[in-house]
Amino acid sequence: MTVDNRFAGHLWERRDGESPGIRSEIVTGPVADWATDFSHTEPEWAQDPFSIQDDLRQRCPIAHTGRFGGAWLATRYEDVAAIAYDTEHFSSRSVIMGNFRPPRELAPIGGSPPITSDPPFHRAARKLLLPAFTKAAVSKQEPAARALCHSLIDAFDGRDVVDAAAEYAQYIPIRVIADMLGFPAGDGAQFREFAKNTLEGINLPPEERVTRKSALFYYLFAQVHDHLENPRDDLTTFLINADLNGRKLDVSHVVGTMTLLLIAGIDTTWSAIGASLWHLAAFPRDRERLAAEPGLLPVAIEEFLRAYAPVTMARLVKQDLHFRGADMKADDWVLLSFPAANRDPAQFERPGEVVIDREVNRHAAFGLGIHHCLGARLARMELQVALEVWLQRIPSFSLADPPAVQWSAGQVRGPRALALRI
Amino acid sequence: MKLQIEAGLCQGHGRCYDLAPGLFGDDEEGYGTVLGDGVVPPEQQDDARRAALNCPEHAIALVEGT
Numbered sequence: 001m002t003v004d005n006r007f008a009g010h011l012w013e014r015r016d017g018e019s020p021g022i023r024s025e026i027v028t029g030p031v032a033d034w035a036t037d038f039s040h041t042e043p044e045w046a047q048d049p050f051s052i053q054d055d056l057r058q059r060c061p062i063a064h065t066g067r068f069g070g071a072w073l074a075t076r077y078e079d080v081a082a083i084a085y086d087t088e089h090f091s092s093r094s095v096i097m098g099n100f101r102p103p104r105e106l107a108p109i110g111g112s113p114p115i116t117s118d119p120p121f122h123r124a125a126r127k128l129l130l131p132a133f134t135k136a137a138v139s140k141q142e143p144a145a146r147a148l149c150h151s152l153i154d155a156f157d158g159r160d161v162v163d164a165a166a167e168y169a170q171y172i173p174i175r176v177i178a179d180m181l182g183f184p185a186g187d188g189a190q191f192r193e194f195a196k197n198t199l200e201g202i203n204l205p206p207e208e209r210v211t212r213k214s215a216l217f218y219y220l221f222a223q224v225h226d227h228l229e230n231p232r233d234d235l236t237t238f239l240i241n242a243d244l245n246g247r248k249l250d251v252s253h254v255v256g257t258m259t260l261l262l263i264a265g266i267d268t269t270w271s272a273i274g275a276s277l278w279h280l281a282a283f284p285r286d287r288e289r290l291a292a293e294p295g296l297l298p299v300a301i302e303e304f305l306r307a308y309a310p311v312t313m314a315r316l317v318k319q320d321l322h323f324r325g326a327d328m329k330a331d332d333w334v335l336l337s338f339p340a341a342n343r344d345p346a347q348f349e350r351p352g353e354v355v356i357d358r359e360v361n362r363h364a365a366f367g368l369g370i371h372h373c374l375g376a377r378l379a380r381m382e383l384q385v386a387l388e389v390w391l392q393r394i395p396s397f398s399l400a401d402p403p404a405v406q407w408s409a410g411q412v413r414g415p416r417a418l419a420l421r422i
Numbered sequence: 423m424k425l426q427i428e429a430g431l432c433q434g435h436g437r438c439y440d441l442a443p444g445l446f447g448d449d450e451e452g453y454g455t456v457l458g459d460g461v462v463p464p465e466q467q468d469d470a471r472r473a474a475l476n477c478p479e480h481a482i483a484l485v486e487g488t
C-alpha cells in the first residue's frame with residue numbers, strides 16, 4: 001500500500017490550537033435593549049426568539065450589538081436575502097458567530113469548505129459533494145432511517161412519557177450521517193458532543209474551546225486513518241480520494257469538510273424534527289389532521305420549516321460598508337436570521353400562524369443563494385420519515401409538562417428536552 | 423404556457439421537482455430541469471404555477487400564451 005503522506009502525523013499537530021485571528025471580549029448577561037445589545041445566547045432569546053425579532057423587524061430591522069466584538073442582526077426577508085446573495089461584501093469565512101474571528105487569509109477557502117468558502121473557490125468545493133446529496137442518493141438512506149425510527153418507538157413500549165427530543169429526534173440525523181461518512185454507529189453520543197461544542201460553546205473561554213475542538217480533530221484523524229487502511233464506499237473515502245482542479249484535496253479541506261458534514265446535519269435536523277413534534281403535541285387539530293391525512297405531510301413539513309426554521313447563519317463584513325442604514329465596519333459579524341425572514345409579513349400572509357396546508361411557501365429555512373443547504377434533500381427525507389412513522393405508531397400524544405420544554409440557544413434552535421405523554 | 427428555469431438562479435432547492443414531478447426533474451447534481459420541451463398541458467398549469475410560486479430563488483419563469 002502506498003502511504004498517503006498528506007495525512008502524516010506532524011501535519012496534524014497544527015490543528016491543535018486555534019489559528020491566529022481576532023479575539024473579542026466575552027460578554028454575557030441580561031440584554032438591556034435588543035436593538036442595541038442583542039445576544040442570541042441568552043435564555044430569553046432561546047425561550048422566544050420570535051417576538052424579539054418581530055419587534056426588531058418593525059423598529060430596527062438591522063439591529064446592533066457590541067457583544068461578540070460587534071455584530072448586526074437582519075430580520076427582514078428582503079435584507080436577509082440581499083446579504084445572502086452579496087458574497088462580494090459579506091464573507092463566509094466564519095459562519096458561527098462567536099468571540100473569535102479567523103484570520104482574513106483563511107478566505108476564500110475557510111476552515112470547513114464549502115460552507116466557509118467564498119467565490120470563486122466555493123463552487124468547486126460544493127460541486128464535489130452535490131452528487132452524494134441528490135434525491136436518488138438520499139433515497140438509498142431511507143429504509144435504514146425508517147427502520148431506526150421504528151426501533152426507537154419499539155423501545156418506548158410500556159412507557160407513558162418519553163422525551164421525543166433526546167430519545168427520538170436526536171438519533172435519526174446522527175445515525176444517517178454516521179452511515180454516510182462511514183463512522184461507527186455506536187459513536188453517536190460523541191458526535192452530539194462535537195456538534196454542541198461547536199454551536200453552543202461560543203462563549204466558553206478560548207482554552208476550553210481549543211481542548212474541545214482537538215477532541216473532534218483527533219476523532220476525525222482516527223477515522224481518516226481507518227479509511228486509508230480500509231477504503232470503503234462512503235463519504236470519507238470519497239473525500240480522501242477526491243480531485244479538485246486536478247489535485248487531491250489538502251488535508252485541511254478533507255478534515256474541514258468532514259467536520260462540516262458531521263456538524264451541519266445533526267443539531268439542525270434534530271431541531272426541525274423536534275420542533276415539528278412539539279407543534280403537533282401543542283396543536284391537536286393539526287396533529288389529528290395529519291394523522292388522518294398523511295399525504296399532506298410534505299406540505300406541512302415545509303410549513304414547520306418556515307415557522308420553526310432552526311438555523312441562523314453568520315457572515316463577516318469584508319470592508320467598511322454602509323448597508324441599508326447600518327454603518328458596518330470590516331470584520332463586524334452579520335447574523336442572517338432565516339427564522340425572522342420566514343416570519344416577515346412583507347413576504348408571508350399570516351406569518352405568525354402555522355398553516356399546515358400553506359400553498360405558497362417560499363421560505364428560506366435552508367438559506368438562499370450559493371450556500372443553500374446541501375443537505376436539504378436529506379433533511380427533508382429524515383423529517384418525512386420521522387414524522388410519518390411517529391404519527392403512524394403514536395397518533396395521539398400531548399405535551400407532558402409544557403413549561404419544562406427546553407429550547408437551545410444560539411444559531412441552531414430546537415427543543416432539547418421534550419417530554420411527551422403518549 | 424411554457425416553463426423555463428433560469429440556470430444561473432437555480433440553487434437546487436428541489437421544490438419544483440417535488441411539487442410538479444410531471445414537469446420538472448433533477449440533474450445529477452440536484453439542480454432543477456424542465457422535462458421535455460417545457461410546454462405545459464392545460465391540466466398541469468396549476469402544478470406549474472405552484473412550483474413557480476414556491477421556488478425560493480425565483481428561478482422559474484412561466485411564459486403564458488405559448
Ligand code: HEM
Nearest residue numbers: 114115264265268269272311313366367371373374375379
Ligand atoms: C432541517 C435541517 C437543516 C437546516 C434547517 C439546514 C440549514 C442550512 C442553511 C440555512 C444553510 C446555509 C448556510 C449559509 O448560508 O451560510 C445550510 C448549508 C449547508 N448545510 Fe444544511 N441544514 C439542515 C440539514 C443539513 C443536513 C442533514 C446536512 C448534511 C450533512 C447539511 C449540510 C449542509 C452543508 C454542507 C451546507 C453548506 C453548503 C454550501 O456552503 O454550499 N444540512 N444548511
Ligand code: SF4
Nearest residue numbers: 432435436438454477
Ligand atoms: S425550486 Fe427553484 S431553485 Fe429549486 S430546483 Fe427548482 S428551479 Fe431550482
